[in-house]
Amino acid sequence: MPSKDIKQPKNLKISDIGEKKLIKRLLSRSRALQPNSPFFDDFYFKSLSDDAALIDLDDKYLVVTADLILESAHLPQDMSPKEKGMKVVTVNVSDLAAMGAKPIGFILSLGLPGDLPLDEFDEIMDGVLYSCQNYEIGLTGGDTNQSDELILSGTGLGVVDKKKVLMKDGASPGDVVAVTGPLGVAAAGFEFLLSPPPVKEVLKKNLKPSTLKLIKKHAIEPQARLNEGIMLADTGAVTSATDITDGLASEVGELVSASENGVGITLYETLIPIIPEVEEVAHALNKDPLDFALYYGEDFELLLTVEKDDFSHLKDQFGLYEVGVVTSSGKMEIVNKDGKTNLLESKGYQHFK
Amino acid sequence: MPSKDIKQPKNLKISDIGEKKLIKRLLSRSRALQPNSPFFDDFYFKSLSDDAALIDLDDKYLVVTADLILESAHLPQDMSPKEKGMKVVTVNVSDLAAMGAKPIGFILSLGLPGDLPLDEFDEIMDGVLYSCQNYEIGLTGGDTNQSDELILSGTGLGVVDKKKVLMKDGASPGDVVAVTGPLGVAAAGFEFLLSPPPVKEVLKKNLKPSTLKLIKKHAIEPQARLNEGIMLADTGAVTSATDITDGLASEVGELVSASENGVGITLYETLIPIIPEVEEVAHALNKDPLDFALYYGEDFELLLTVEKDDFSHLKDQFGLYEVGVVTSSGKMEIVNKDGKTNLLESKGYQHFK
Structure with missing residues (x-):
């Protein structure tokens, strides 16, 4: 009905x-x-479309995030069982980081194929526990079920002071748009990992070993920017934030559509942090490295808007990269290398499409 | 490794x-x-093996439960999309009820087949929202993903005063063992629903229409004993509790193994509440109705141990059924109709077996 x-x-x-x-x-x-x-109420709806849900706990918010990982859809074959376990923790912790929340617990529901070797189960759990320890979050509970494919359904719980919570809305014209690290590195890694075997062989020959190692690590063992998220929230200077899971363009679109009417964001192509290793991979694949940064995700860096006056000291403290400016145009734009301004499409990785 | x-x-x-x-x-x-x-710490381990995980929030516990429902494993074909949506809320709320917790939020991660009709998605969500309203819990967040089969991964959040929380451990010799309602009704419903078509036809002819309606409703639209759980926790007279999802025998085993060494439970076959409709179905299938109550689950009634002196007034207030007694034998036993005491096996529905 x-x-x-x-x-x-x-x-x-x-x-x-x-x-x-x-x-x-x-x-x-x-x-x-x-x-x-x-x-x-309105707050509920705002919270529902943010990185994580917020529940009122007097002077704090309980922050709750859920991510369902399916082996067939989200996990490349080259990933070890331990890395799979690590990833389900990281994707959830990254959502907590994007709200500036301190983790207080992690819940894991597992769907396990009946013929999964027990050794592999142990290794997955080692990865989960390793990441929990890394982010100082307890594995607090869960559920196990038999399923056709491996399913890792994680729920991350955190708390944040109401005054400090980072939301997707809040950007004001004039704010600096920034990211916490280079973009497109995980994209380069996935481009390599998901290449057909003959292409992979060529890449293995042509790419520097250090490049291969770096891009694979970013794709397979991503790190959530948890401490940065908590500390940035503490500064009170961050006006809005999200984590970059679906590509910079898509996440910029999230900040724009969450904000009041009239807020736009303009990115500067020359400012987007793309490391030489990503250029090397893009070149080898005859692709544009900028596309890796804009339209691919999985880097788990944070995208922030920061009050202009506070940016320079935060930049130094947190190693932020300025990538654009909040405008009052209501549009998403990107200024290319030649100084020409183009509309930026808010596309990125989407399921079901 | x-x-x-x-x-x-x-x-x-x-x-x-x-x-x-x-x-x-x-x-x-x-x-x-x-x-x-x-x-x-020890508390963490106790909490991990209980119905839901507990996280310290000063004078309260945050109670967190997770249940993963897979269409192929948990949902009979006769269930409508709306009923599927209702069920994922109920199974989680039942875990909160078993701890005496008041719900504060529900998170749903969905795995959806790409060819799922949008109408069916809407109906599933209507069921989720209907149940959320029924239990007065907000749908607080979630995640959607493409998957081969329908996956409903729910997380229920609740709060309970530390002094009032109901745990699986805590039963003392002499306590009355009780349940909140008749057992085996959902089992009878599933026996009907999962019968091969020829058997189903025979059952349809031989069972009373009112029986068919009742058992199907219990299997397909189970109700969590949320208010009972919260109010029973408030009395302070309940020494331990769990919800009956895997059958009475299995849940009795949970209480015994969670308790200090030496605690046992003896059930009395003649006291186990089995309604005539369940006897009618068992008779038609040439099965023992007691097996429906002991070794099948899905009734979502609560199993409790209650201080002996408080039982009679709680019994009247909550319509409890006395089913046995806590002993110091360390054993699980059942006294049959002839007064003979047998060991009770802690078996029930288990995944992966």
Whole structure:
């Protein structure tokens, strides 16, 4: 029984509309179905479309994030069981980092194929526990089930002072747009890992061993910027933030659409931090390294907007990279190397598309 | 790299050891890998093997539970999309109920097949929202992903006063063992729903329509005993509790193994609440209705131990059924109709077996 206030062509499938529209659809259905529920206030809706959900705990927010990882969709074959376990923790912790929250627990629900060797289960859990220790978060609970493929469903819990929480909305014209590290490195790694075997062989021959090692590590053992997120939230100078999981362009779009009408963001192509190793891989594949930074994700760096006056000392303290400016144009734009301004498409990795 | 302190035959698979041993294995690995972590204290381990995890929030516990539902493993074909959505909320809320916790939020991660009709997605979400409203819990966040089969991964969050929390341990010899409602009703429903078509036809002819309706409703639209859990925790007279998801025998085993050495439980066959409808179905299938109550789950009633002096007024207030007594035998026993005492096996539904 589709609700009558949402018009739609008949016989639509999930794959016809894509992940972000699906979430918007869910939000409007929640509101339509339960207009008088005390849970569904404006804050609730803001929180639902942010990196993690916020629940009121007096002077603090409980921050809750969930990420479901499916072997077939999210885990390259070259990943070891331990690395798979590490990744499910990192993707959740990264969402906590994006809100400036201190982790207080991690819950893991596992779907396990019945023929999974016990050794492999042990190694996955070693990875989970290793990452939990790394981020100083306890593995607090979970559930196990039999499934056809490996499923790692993680829930990260954190707390943050209400005054300090980092949200996707809040950017003001004039703020500096910045990122916490180089972009496109994980993209380069995945381009290598997901290449067909003959291409991979050529890349192995042509790329520097140190480049191969670096890009693979970024793709397979990404690190969440947890300490940076907590410390940046503490400064009070960050006006909005998110983590870069779907590519810079997509995340810039998130900040723009979460903010008040009229807020836009302009990026400067020459400022986007692309390391020589990423250029080397892009060159070898005859691709544009800028695309790796803009339209690919998985770097788990943070995207921030910062008050202009505070930026220079934060830049030094946290090694931030300025990549653009918040405008009042309402648009997403990018200024290319020749100084020409183009519209920036908010595309990135989306499920169901 | 399996840790050296856990001896095991080579080439074991997940299906060789079963769910409960898998969780014990994980617990001992956590302790072995991180002996000095501040997270892994005794309380942490107690909490990890309970219905939900507990996280310290000053005078309260944050209660966190996770349940992963896979269409192929957990959802009968006769279930409508709306009922599937309702179920993922109920299984999580039932774990909160078992700890006496008030729900504060529900997080849902969805795995969705790309060809899932959008109408069906809407109906699933209607079920989720309907149940959330029913239990007065907000749908606080989530994640969507493409997957081969429908996956509903829920996380329930609740809070409970530290002094009032209901745990699996705590039963003392002399306590009354009780349940909040009749058992085996969902089992009867699943026996019908999962019957091969010819058997189903016969059952449809031979069972009373009111029986069919009742057992199907219990299997397909189970209700968590949330208010009962919260109010029972408030009384301070409940010494231990869990929800009955895997059958009475299995859950009795959970209470016994969580308690101090020497605590046992004796059930009385004649006291176990089995309604005539369940007897009718068992009779039609030539099965023992007691098996439905003991070794099947999904009723989502609560199993409690209660101080003897408080039982009679709680019984009236909450409609409890006395089913046995806590002993100091260290054993699980059942007294049959003829007064003979037999050992009770702690078996029930287990994944991977």
